[in-house]
Amino acid sequence: MPETNLNYPIPHSQTSTRPQRFLAACRRQPVDATPVWLMRQAGRYMVEYRTLRQRYTILEIIKTPELACAVTMQPIDAFDLDAAIIFADILPPLEGMGLSLEFVKGEGPLIHNPVRTPADVAALTVRPPQETLWFTLDAIGLARKELDNRGLPLIGFSGAPFTLAAYAVEGGGSKNHVRVKSLMMSDPAAWRQLMEKLSQVVGDYLLAQAQAGAQVLQVFDSWVGQLSPDDYRTHVLPYSRRAIEIARAAGVPIIHFGTDTAGLLPLIREAGGDVIGVDWRIDLDAAWRLLGEDVAVQGNLDPVALFAPWEELRSRIEQVLDRAHAVGRAGHIFNLGHGILPQTPVENVRRLVEFVHEYSQRLRD
Ligand code: CP3
Numbered sequence: 001m002p003e004t005n006l007n008y009p010i011p012h013s014q015t016s017t018r019p020q021r022f023l024a025a026c027r028r029q030p031v032d033a034t035p036v037w038l039m040r041q042a043g044r045y046m047v048e049y050r051t052l053r054q055r056y057t058i059l060e061i062i063k064t065p066e067l068a069c070a071v072t073m074q075p076i077d078a079f080d081l082d083a084a085i086i087f088a089d090i091l092p093p094l095e096g097m098g099l100s101l102e103f104v105k106g107e108g109p110l111i112h113n114p115v116r117t118p119a120d121v122a123a124l125t126v127r128p129p130q131e132t133l134w135f136t137l138d139a140i141g142l143a144r145k146e147l148d149n150r151g152l153p154l155i156g157f158s159g160a161p162f163t164l165a166a167y168a169v170e171g172g173g174s175k176n177h178v179r180v181k182s183l184m185m186s187d188p189a190a191w192r193q194l195m196e197k198l199s200q201v202v203g204d205y206l207l208a209q210a211q212a213g214a215q216v217l218q219v220f221d222s223w224v225g226q227l228s229p230d231d232y233r234t235h236v237l238p239y240s241r242r243a244i245e246i247a248r249a250a251g252v253p254i255i256h257f258g259t260d261t262a263g264l265l266p267l268i269r270e271a272g273g274d275v276i277g278v279d280w281r282i283d284l285d286a287a288w289r290l291l292g293e294d295v296a297v298q299g300n301l302d303p304v305a306l307f308a309p310w311e312e313l314r315s316r317i318e319q320v321l322d323r324a325h326a327v328g329r330a331g332h333i334f335n336l337g338h339g340i341l342p343q344t345p346v347e348n349v350r351r352l353v354e355f356v357h358e359y360s361q362r363l364r365d
Pocket of ligand 1: 038043044087088090108173338
C-alpha cells in the first residue's frame, strides 16, 4: 500500500493489514479484516497429519523439532490463516516434573504414576524448560524462520496450572474431575504445593517460548469450567495469575482460554491476559460486555458447526462476526470455542477462513 496515496481513506491508514492483523487485534488496534486461526489447527482432520502419524507417535513428532515444525506449517500451507500455533501438547511439562506420560491409541493421554498423595506432590520436580522441554523451544526457532518468510506470527502455549493438575491427579481425561477437586477441597497444603509448582513450571515455560521466538502466548485452562466461581477464586486464580505474571516479562500478548466459563469470565479476566478465549455457550457480545472495555476476545464458534452444510455454517460465522461488530470495539480474533474435531470436513475449514476475512472486511466498509 503506497503511503503517499492521498485517495486512500484516512481511517484505513492506521489500520493493520496482513501480516500484522493478528498481533494488532491482540493489542486491540484496528485491523483490515478479522484475523482467524483455529485451536488444534494442526491435527487429524488433515490428511497430511494422518500420513505423518502413520510413521511416528504424537510424542515422537513433538520431540523432534523438524517434525513439529513441519506439522505446525501444514495448516498454514493449506489455509489462509493469520497465525500458526507451535505443534506440541499441554502434557509434556508433566513429564518434566517426573510423571510418565503415554498417549494410548483411541483413548487419549494416560499418566502411569498419577499424583494421589502429599508425598507424590512433594516428589514433583521444577526444572528449567531449557532442560525438560528443549524440543518445543527448538521447534519454535525453526517455525519462526518458516513463518517469517510468510510474514505470519507464531503462538506458543501451555496448559494452565488447574488443567495440568487435573491430568496429573486424575491420570488422564475425566468427566467429573472427582479426584482433583477432592484434593483441592480436602488437603489445602498439598493443593497449594502442587499449584505453586505448576504455576512456576507454566510461567517459566511460557516465558522460554517467547524468548525462543513465540510472538503470542496462549494459556489453555480447558477444564476450568468444572469449578464454581468461589473455588476458582480461592484455589486457582492466584496460581494462574502467578504463571501469567512470570510470562508477562516477555512483553508479548497473552491469550487466556477456558471452556464452560460463562460464570467465570470476570475472574478469568482478573487472573490476567490481553485476550480472553470464549466458547460457544455464551453470546460473544454478552461475554465481551462482561469482560469489560480493556480486553480483546477470541472465539466463539461451536466446533460442531463445521459439520453443518455450508449455508448453515456461514450464517453461524456471520452471527459471531455481527456480534463482535455490534460491540463496536477493536480486538476480536475469530476462532472456535474449543479445538477443531478430528472428523471435521477440510473443505469447510478452507471456506470458513476465507469467509471470515471477506465478511469482516465487508462489515468494515
Ligand atoms: O493447535 C495446534 O495445532 C497445536 C497442537 C495442540 C495439540 N494439543 C496436539 C494434539 C494443542 C494446542 C494441544 C492442546 C491440548 N492438549 C489441550 C488444550 C486444548 C483443548 O483441546 O482443550 C488438551 C486438553 C490436550 C490434551 C490432549 N492431547 C488430549 C486430551 C489428547 C487426546 C484426545 C484427542 O484429541 O485425541 C491429546 C492428543 C493430541 N494433542 C492430538 C493432537 C493433534 C491428537 C492425538 C494424535 O495425533 O493421535
